[in-house]
Amino acid sequence: MSTRTTGTTGTTGTTRPEIQVRGLHKSFGDNEVLRGIDLEIDQGEVVCVIGPSGSGKSTLLRCVNLLEEPTKGQVFVGGTELTDPDVDIDAVRRRIGMVFQQFNLFPHLTVTENLTLPQRRVLGRDKAKAAAVAAENLERVGLAEKADAYPSSLSGGQQQRVAIARSLSMGPEVMLFDEPTSALDPELVGDVLAVMRMLAQEGMTMMVVTHEMTFAREVADRVVFMDDGVIVEDGTPAQVIGNPAHERTRHFLSRLLDPAMADVEEETSDQVGGED
Numbered sequence: 001m002s003t004r005t006t007g008t009t010g011t012t013g014t015t016r017p018e019i020q021v022r023g024l025h026k027s028f029g030d031n032e033v034l035r036g037i038d039l040e041i042d043q044g045e046v047v048c049v050i051g052p053s054g055s056g057k058s059t060l061l062r063c064v065n066l067l068e069e070p071t072k073g074q075v076f077v078g079g080t081e082l083t084d085p086d087v088d089i090d091a092v093r094r095r096i097g098m099v100f101q102q103f104n105l106f107p108h109l110t111v112t113e114n115l116t117l118p119q120r121r122v123l124g125r126d127k128a129k130a131a132a133v134a135a136e137n138l139e140r141v142g143l144a145e146k147a148d149a150y151p152s153s154l155s156g157g158q159q160q161r162v163a164i165a166r167s168l169s170m171g172p173e174v175m176l177f178d179e180p181t182s183a184l185d186p187e188l189v190g191d192v193l194a195v196m197r198m199l200a201q202e203g204m205t206m207m208v209v210t211h212e213m214t215f216a217r218e219v220a221d222r223v224v225f226m227d228d229g230v231i232v233e234d235g236t237p238a239q240v241i242g243n244p245a246h247e248r249t250r251h252f253l254s255r256l257l258d259p260a261m262a263d264v265e266e267e268t269s270d271q272v273g274g275e276d
Helices: 057-064 089-093 111-123 127-140 156-168 186-201 213-219 237-242 247-256 259-267
Strands: 017-028 031-042 046-050 072-077 096-099 174-178 205-209 222-227 230-235
Touching: 017 057, 017 205, 031 057, 031 205, 031 230, 046 057, 046 213, 057 072, 057 174, 057 205, 096 156, 111 127, 111 156, 127 156, 156 186, 186 205, 186 213, 213 237, 222 237, 222 247, 230 237, 230 247
Parallel strands: 046 205, 046 222, 096 174, 174 205
Antiparallel strands: 017 031, 017 072, 222 230
């Protein structure tokens, strides 16, 4: 478990949670993917969300910044309710960085241009300021030498680190990661996880959907296990990964450690509504 200092837990302490989810439901047609989620994440806290394919992990993450609109329930980020019909959702989203499985870089733009474009269009920064911020964040992720490269010349791991730098260049208060290493070759995963470890040590509030159990065990303050659209367990890595209380959690972790079973589970992922 991480030894970083964070705020007290949202359910018992006095600090305001950075992320609050209350009574969240999400359906795609007749398929109810989320069935009453309650979750709080404090400032500076790292929470890893684990669970089988189809459990609703990615849907929950996308509901946090309203990429998916909840069917019912409330979502708060930094004390602002995103599910309030009158909220300026674009203003709130500027405080939230999101990194997806795919890198979504513009192939016709250089690395620097991929980082400066959203700064200039969304934040209104001038070219010089945007370039300076881009350079600073490329340095943070260890890719300063790739500033003038095009995405096609980079490895998958390098492209994902560029995507992280792009999010950081927007100055987020919260970072959401949706299986950021799942599309990478195994030998490229380490560098991406190293950047995420760095962000955790810097005190970034992070919500990470992942199957990287070593990362969750060593970096997360809390691990949330989801199955069938509900939170089954929520506790420290030592509790949830090391000594799970529920049979569903134990079953998932045993399958995760068996590559053959993991392949079967991936092939049978529920694609209705998207959702991991």
